[in-house]
Amino acid sequence: MNKIDLIIDALELARNEIHDPTLWTDKVDKALAAARELREMKPVAWLTTEPFAQTRCSITKVTLHQQMNGTPLYALEVTK
Numbered sequence: 001m002n003k004i005d006l007i008i009d010a011l012e013l014a015r016n017e018i019h020d021p022t023l024w025t026d027k028v029d030k031a032l033a034a035a036r037e038l039r040e041m042k043p044v045a046w047l048t049t050e051p052f053a054q055t056r057c058s059i060t061k062v063t064l065h066q067q068m069n070g071t072p073l074y075a076l077e078v079t080k
Contacts, residue, residue, distance in 0.1 A: 004039040008032060046070030 015028045048070040049060045062073065 004035055007035045008039070011035065041074050043072030044075045045073045047073055 011028050011032045015025065015032070018025065018028070043066070045062050045064050046067040047060065047062055048067045049058045051058045063070070
């Protein structure tokens, strides 16, 4: 189970255990929807680092194609 699944499980438990649903139901439902949306996101790019043996330096680059040893990058929507 990953972190998003833990958040979703905790929010579902909170929603079911709240004694006065008028206080929290709307916020918990919005948080659940956001967490489920994050869980379904796919990476938009990958970050890779390639070492240069001669100079002991590394080059970090972003690529749009999936890399086996790359770190996935996700685009989050920014709202005001």
